[in-house]
Amino acid sequence: xxxxxxxxxxxxxxxxxxxxxxxxxxxxxxxxxxxxxxxxxxxxxxxxxxxxxxxxxxxxxxxxxxxxxxxxxxxxxxxxxxxxxxxxxxxxxxxxxxxxxxxxxxxxxxxxxxxxxxxxxxxxxxxxxxxxx
Ligand code: 5GP
Numbered sequence: 001x002x003x004x005x006x007x008x009x010x011x012x013x014x015x016x017x018x019x020x021x022x023x024x025x026x027x028x029x030x031x032x033x034x035x036x037x038x039x040x041x042x043x044x045x046x047x048x049x050x051x052x053x054x055x056x057x058x059x060x061x062x063x064x065x066x067x068x069x070x071x072x073x074x075x076x077x078x079x080x081x082x083x084x085x086x087x088x089x090x091x092x093x094x095x096x097x098x099x100x101x102x103x104x105x106x107x108x109x110x111x112x113x114x115x116x117x118x119x120x121x122x123x124x125x126x127x128x129x130x131x132x133x
Contacts, residue, residue, distance in 0.1 A: 003091035006045045016123035019070065019130040023056075024063040028123050029095065031111040034104050036075035036122055038096040040064045049084055049092040064094045070130035071096055075122070081105050 007013040008027065015027035018038055029037040042060055046052055052060065068080040077098035083105065084094055097105055114122075 003045050003089065005039075005041050005089060005091040005093065006043075009041070009043050016119045018123050018126040019063075019067050021063060021132060024060060026063075026067045026096075028119055032114065033107060033109060033111060034098055035112065035114070036071050036077070036096075036098040036126065037112075038067060038071055038126070040067055040094045040096060042092055046092050047090040048086065049094070052092065060092075060094070064096060066132065067126075067130065068096050070126050071098055073129040074125040076100075 002010070004013060008015045009025050015030075017025070017027050019026040020043075023043055024040060025043055026038055026040045029039050040060070040063065042052070042056065044056075049057070049060075064082065068082070071077075072080050075098040077100055079099055081097040081099045081104070082094055083097060085107070086093065099105065103109070
């Protein structure tokens with residue numbers, strides 16, 4: 001069975017898309033720990049990020065960098081933190097998290113309650129600042 005993230009890539013489950021190219025897709029985390037919390041995934045389903053071939057992992061990291069630069073321009077923050085867990089969803093993904101202090105990377109804190117309109121507005125802002133270059 002396809003992963004929930006593959007279903008997102010295929011449009012079977014909606015997402016707040018911020019960027020994509022031929023191989024990768026970026027969208028807002030549905031339970032953000034801070035505003036602009038974004039997930040970046042390979043379109044090709046693979047469970048564990050460190051099982052990715054070197055060339056694909058390198059391309060994945062470079063795509064995540066482009067998304068991080070777009071988030072940085074879109075959300076007030078000091079820098080973008082990057083985190084890999086994958087304990088919940090078995091489809092490789094990178095969390096990109098706008099940081100203003102160390103506590104912003106705490107996945108145990110209460111999740112933000114954002115309306116669909118707020119999520120859409122954040123995704124649109126990031127998408128507008130995304131560039132493939
Ligand atoms: P992890 O696997 O890295 O431990 O956590 C998975 C992350 O994916 C969580 O932060 C969770 O909120 C997010 N997530 C799980 N299901 C969905 C979904 O259907 N849509 C979106 N946008 N995010 C999801």
